[in-house]
Amino acid sequence: MILAGALRVAMPMLISLVLASGGGQQSFRRGLIALQNNHLRLALLELTKAEKEGPSDAKVHNFRGIVLAKLGETTTAAEEYRKSIQLDPKNSEAYKNLGYLEWTQRHLARASLNLKEALKIAPKDRYARYYLGRVELDQGHDAAGLRDLNRAGVPWPNEPDFLLEAAAAYLRLHQPLRTRPLLARLQSLQLSDRQRVHLGSLLVRARLPKAAVEEFSKLSGRNPDASWAQFDLALANLKTGQLQKAISLSTPLTSRDGEAGPWILLGVAYARLKEPDRAIAAFRRAAVLDPNREGIWLDLTHELMEKEDPRGAISAAEDGLAHNPKSYALHVRLGAACMQAGQYPKAQQVFQKLIDMGDPTPTSAIGLAQVFLRTGRPVQAAHTLALAQDRLGPSFLLVYFQGIAFAHAGQPQQAAAMFRQAVHFNPHSSDALSWLGAMQLRQRKVPDAIQNLEKALHLNKGNRQAQRLLVQARAMEHSPQHVVQVSPQELKTRFLKSHEPGSPDFPDPDWEMPGKPSH
Numbered sequence: 001m002i003l004a005g006a007l008r009v010a011m012p013m014l015i016s017l018v019l020a021s022g023g024g025q026q027s028f029r030r031g032l033i034a035l036q037n038n039h040l041r042l043a044l045l046e047l048t049k050a051e052k053e054g055p056s057d058a059k060v061h062n063f064r065g066i067v068l069a070k071l072g073e074t075t076t077a078a079e080e081y082r083k084s085i086q087l088d089p090k091n092s093e094a095y096k097n098l099g100y101l102e103w104t105q106r107h108l109a110r111a112s113l114n115l116k117e118a119l120k121i122a123p124k125d126r127y128a129r130y131y132l133g134r135v136e137l138d139q140g141h142d143a144a145g146l147r148d149l150n151r152a153g154v155p156w157p158n159e160p161d162f163l164l165e166a167a168a169a170y171l172r173l174h175q176p177l178r179t180r181p182l183l184a185r186l187q188s189l190q191l192s193d194r195q196r197v198h199l200g201s202l203l204v205r206a207r208l209p210k211a212a213v214e215e216f217s218k219l220s221g222r223n224p225d226a227s228w229a230q231f232d233l234a235l236a237n238l239k240t241g242q243l244q245k246a247i248s249l250s251t252p253l254t255s256r257d258g259e260a261g262p263w264i265l266l267g268v269a270y271a272r273l274k275e276p277d278r279a280i281a282a283f284r285r286a287a288v289l290d291p292n293r294e295g296i297w298l299d300l301t302h303e304l305m306e307k308e309d310p311r312g313a314i315s316a317a318e319d320g321l322a323h324n325p326k327s328y329a330l331h332v333r334l335g336a337a338c339m340q341a342g343q344y345p346k347a348q349q350v351f352q353k354l355i356d357m358g359d360p361t362p363t364s365a366i367g368l369a370q371v372f373l374r375t376g377r378p379v380q381a382a383h384t385l386a387l388a389q390d391r392l393g394p395s396f397l398l399v400y401f402q403g404i405a406f407a408h409a410g411q412p413q414q415a416a417a418m419f420r421q422a423v424h425f426n427p428h429s430s431d432a433l434s435w436l437g438a439m440q441l442r443q444r445k446v447p448d449a450i451q452n453l454e455k456a457l458h459l460n461k462g463n464r465q466a467q468r469l470l471v472q473a474r475a476m477e478h479s480p481q482h483v484v485q486v487s488p489q490e491l492k493t494r495f496l497k498s499h500e501p502g503s504p505d506f507p508d509p510d511w512e513m514p515g516k517p518s519h
Contacts, residue, residue, distance in 0.1 A: 025053050028060055035067055043067045058088035062097065069101055077101060092121035096128040103135050111135045130154040134162070142169035146178075160186060160195045164202065171205050179206050187211070193219060193514040197232060201511055209240035227256055228512035234265055239508055243269045260290035264509045267299060276307045287316075291323040294330060295507065301333045310341035328354070335367050339374070347371050355388075362388055362398045369401055378408035396425035400432055407435065412442035423452075430460035438469050446476050 031046030047064040054060055065080030078101055084094035099114030115132040118125060130152035137145030146169055149156070156163065167182040183206060186199050196219050203212035216229075216236040223229040234249035246269050253262035267282035283300035290296060297320025304313035317334040324330055331354055338347035348371045354364035365388035372381035382405035389398050403418030419436035426432060433456035440449035450473045456466040 025050050027053060028057075028063075031067075032063065035063065040067055040071055044071065056087055058084040058091050058094065061087065062091060062094045065094070065097060065101075069097070074101060074105060090121055092118045092125060092128065095121065096125065096131065099128070099135070100131050103131060103138075108135055108139050112139065126152045126154050137162075137165060137169060142172050145169065146173070158185075158189055160189055160191050163189075164195065164198050167202050167206075171202065176206050180208070183208070183211075187215070193223065193229075197511050197513060200232070200236060204236060204239045212236050213240060213242070223514075226514070227253060228514060231261060231265070231512045234262075235509060235511060238265055238269055243273050254285075258289055260286040260293065260296065261509050261512065263289065264296060264299070267303075268508060271299070271303055276303055279303050280307070287320070291320075294320070294324045294327045296320075297324070297327075298329055298333060299507075301330075301337060305337060305340060308340075310337045313337035314341060314343070328359075332363055332367065335364070339367065339371060344371050344375050360392070362392055362395055365392075366397055366401050369405060373405060373408055378405045381405035382409065382414075394421060394425075396422055396429070396432075399425065400429075400435075403432075403435055403439070407439065412439040415439045416443065428459055430456045430463045430466065433459070434463055434466040434469065437466065437473070441469060441473055441476065444476075446473055449473050450477075 028050035034043035061084035068077035081098035095118035102111035133149030238246035263286035270279035335350035351368035369381040406415035416439035422432040437453035
């Protein structure tokens with residue numbers, strides 16, 4: 001049973017306290033002594049007698065529930081705990097035991113409720129708080145679970161799966177320093193191969209590359225004929241930046257029949273090495289082997305667009321959609337590739353279709369607006385973004401691009417209002433501050449413009465638009481007749497792939513687990 005060690009510590013203390021009190025029938029005392037000595041059948045017999053002699057004694061029902069739970073009769077045990085609570089609503093032990101039992105049955109919501117009731121009655125109960133922490137961790141409530149586990153002051157058991165999950169929770173909370181002692185502890189334990197893979201993945205995430213590669217090297221050494229172990233060693237090298245080593249380890253694995261994973265790994269490694277032709281060839285092979293995996297097509301189209309081959313990206317996106325017709329990310333990628341290729345009617349059709357289908361993100365509206373901007377229709381672009389705000393609410397991207405649309409339309413006042421909103425959403429956007437300064441210059445608000453352009457340069461010293469505009473603003477201070485100009489290049493917008501949902505920077509493949517057949 002989970003946490004048997006904790007129960008072995010807590011149970012004798014509780015039994016001793018009850019026996020020391022001197023109360024209760026003889027059958028009850030004999031039952032407790034039998035339970036203390038782990039004679040469960042005898043304990044059940046005596047406690048059943050005690051229950052018949054004193055049916056309204058809450059303690060008897062609670063201890064009979066404990067024995068039944070130990071014997072695996074969980075349904076009857078839960079009934080006993082509930083009867084104990086009914087007889088004595090202040091019986092924190094029965095609430096705790098019921099919560100623990102519900103947890104072992106994976107009834108997490110009910111377990112949480114009962115353990116919280118136990119803590120209301122006995123807030124200093126270390127084990128109730130400890131169990132609650134375990135329940136919260138299993139519910140995915142990382143912060144609450146770790147807080148209660150630490151507050152409980154109960155030593156954490158050497159349960160690998162629990163320690164792995166606790167370490168993962170600390171990483172999700174961006175607390176690597178709390179993670180590392182747990183990882184060191186896990187490295188000293190006897191773990192299954194599956195648990196070792198999990199440990200290795202956490203070592204990667206905790207930025208302990210040397211330890212991670214060592215862990216996967218050991219796994220590979222213990223499983224020299226297992227393709228999953230060789231793949232994970234290659235992947236560990238990829239994740240820790242050893243790209244050439246990852247390539248050398250994964251290349252022999254490409255002979256595995258029907259396996260896309262090694263080809264994906266090669267594609268990612270070559271993409272990061274800026275070898276686009278090899279990356280594209282690897283992603284194409286992966287797509288043939290596993291055409292239903294959306295991410296492969298996204299990787300392939302991404303690399304084709306980076307290589308300035310939008311027609312190839314369009315073809316790949318369409319092939320991907322033939323196998324994944326419901327892929328939102330591939331539809332967005334198709335629209336972006338069409339725009340890069342200058343196929344504006346087709347891009348407009350793709351983005352409009354996504355909007356009509358109720359796109360819950362601003363991406364398709366921004367894409368459609370940029371089609372309008374590139375085809376000389378800035379008023380339509382601004383209108384499209386306004387409709388998106390009505391539907392989704394304002395956001396940085398929507399107001400930022402609406403500001404650009406108004407700038408294209410020659411409406412600096414409206415543009416400045418949008419850029420002010422954009423700066424409100426993201427005060428650290430050098431681009432938004434630069435555009436705001438440009439529009440203020442057009443309105444002859446020179447001091448305000450200088451202030452915002454200086455902020456833009458403080459955030460990004462390489463912002464060339466802000467640099468040039470600030471020179472103009474200084475000139476306007478001395479010569480009010482000076483005319484501010486925003487170059488056509490600065491007005492030109494592009495579809496930012498970083499704003500696409502699902503747009504990858506070539507995400508790594510998943511770890512492979514023991515049990516995968518070798519080839």
